[in-house]
Amino acid sequence: MAKGFLDIRRMRYVLSVADHGSVSAAARALNVAQPALSYHLGEIERLIGGMLFERKPTGMELTLLGHLFVGHAAEIIDRIDEAEGDILRQSACKTMRETIRLAIIPSLASTLTPALYASFSKLMPDYSLHVIDARTAFADELVRTDKADVAVQLTEATQSSEEPLAWEDLYCVTHSSHGSGDMSLAQVAGSNLILPSSGNPLRQFFEDAARKHQLIANIHMEVDGFEPRKRVVRAGFGTTVIGARSINAEQLGPDLVARRIVEPTLQRPIMLKSRRGLAPDLRAKIREALVAAFE
Template sequence: MDLRQLRYFVGIVDEGSFTAAAQRLNIAQPALSHNIRNLEEDLGVKLLTRSIQGVKPTAAGARLYEHAQVILRHVAQATEQIRGYCGTPSGSVTIGLPASVALVLAVPLVEAVRSEFPQVSLRIVESFSGTILEWLNDGRLDFGCLYDVVKTRSFASEPLVAEDLYLICPPGAGNADIAFDDLSGVQLIVPSRPHGLRERLEKAAREKCITLDVAVEIDGLPQIKTLVGKGVGCSVLSLSAVLDECRQRTIEARRITEPVLRRSVHLCRPRGMPLTEAAGAVRDTMLRVLRDLVGQGVWPGELLLDGAGDD
């Protein structure tokens, strides 16, 4: 097994086709097929299957694909870090963001990085916190934003913003505060377990000895907001996730009190993974963009930045 074979294999899985992969990798298709046959022979297992739907990995191939992505990523990071000594940040940086964070941070961050570091290729992946945590542990991300992080040996973290949670209601509900106890009579639209927001709500409910009425479980921020706007039920979200809808009066936001529900957003990165010049530049840019967003009220919350992580 060598790096070239791994790149070819990843290219085929990504494209779902030998022909498309050959074009992307700029290699003749017979040579590509020959390399994959050699790889399968070396490993003693079939890695790919062909059908009318295209080329897909076998169970063994899927596992190799996961390892290959990490291996190739580490090789690329090593290359980029050495090249970074030229003084101009370059290379790729991958960040994982939960949907509510991506909604407010992704666009201004991309604009700033593109303007200041044109040789840096920024990739933003939007996913659930559990998936982002998994990718951080696997070394697939340079950074990831997570909520309410507990210190761990697997990754370093630094707090960014603390934000209150609101009851998000259909139009006409008003914006007066609501006590947490009063949520027991509200039909809720919330993510399914083990989503962090769902667990935060249920923990508070247990502490207050009340039962929440979960009417709908759906793991999608846009769908949750649409259902609330149509009067199907209410939800619990951060204010930053619904600012546009509140301004348009398509939904209402009521701050939850007694107790106030608050969560903190942390920037995390894998421990032991060298920080490339490009990743360091993107981190600094992200913190500056974040300060601006909070200062301008675009991201409602309390700034927690102290200028350093807990390395």
């Protein structure tokens, strides 16, 4: 008796003959010529050294050896079909790729998006990235309702138990006619400040810093959104405050200057917030990619 007779194709042939009860019916179901199927059955029986079927006028009936063969063959074929299905499903998942939905405030999105895509492509190549331009309150809502997986936010580090993704210095944006170079916190607080409305994280951070140093921020005008604030500053109505990572020379243009705030230097944390139920290992990978993007 020779080993190696459990050929997958021939096992399927035997199973089909057992199911249909005749070689001719099995040949039609398999789309195989009947002489070829008969040949393969004969070869299997020759290799085994015993008969799998009794040829009767009523059809093909399994022998005791045939029942043993069919039992093992059916189990093997089922396992093969299951394995092929799992592999094909995994292949489809790799092709379609899972999407990471990242909400980020507009001022950061405008300058960091290329770095984000580069970082995620390198560190999480099996995922696609969907960047959602969303202000803090909207980003909170997206994460809370599971419409975003994570949000990059400018909140107090004390509100989280983990380290910030990064820190950024604050700058004062002024008209170029007002000079250049660093500005003290006292100078910025005393200027005609154009800041977002009350409750905005940037404004809250700046006002808290001013109060900490016995200063009162002179809020001259409330304008939400960095782009509108730039236009007001460009028109000569005052100054505004922005994080270093949101500064882009092309966006500022020749009329505006970003001047670092000193005495003291103001740094705010960039934090990560994630939706409930996000897998810890996936969150760790996302955090790693974000940290790399901020470097």
